[in-house]
Amino acid sequence: MGPAQQRSITISSELADEVDEAVASGEYPSASEVVVDALRQWKERRDNFGYSLEELKRLVQEGIDSGPAEEGAPFMERLRRKYAAMEK
Template identity: 40%
Template sequence: MATTIEKISIALPPEMVASLRQAVDAGEYSSSSEVVREALRDWSHKRQLQQNGVEELRSIWKTAREKNGPYVPVDEVMDRLERKYQAIADAAGATD
């Protein structure tokens, strides 16, 4: 199965271009496209984590509204969610 590649053009500030070229020149990446692809993969992963956090928060909120159980302060819920998704992000960063 062949992968379809589409070329696009992007505008970057000079300092980003310099960093990108430096990474390629140092041999960290084989091309500037590889740098951009990795950055987009990281961005997509971070975005998915954020969306999962919002969905989980909505689920917790819905359950809390339907339930007449003990009250959990919003700060506690937010702290738990923040720790959970930070741990996931840290673990993902450790494997890259």
């Protein structure tokens, strides 16, 4: 990581209370560390998964629209039989 740069952000009073509680409980040494940890986790999630909120919503809807789930083992057995028959 490069040199530290100062930023000013505005957060809701509810989030500010959460930050204050994390520091008061000793979970973090400072409010800056709470924010840095949150940003690290955000970056990791973004880098590892790479999905935007819109993409996730679309994928969830695609799953809903695809109909009810099937049991894996019977489904795979049907596929095996299908492709075995195609080989003959």
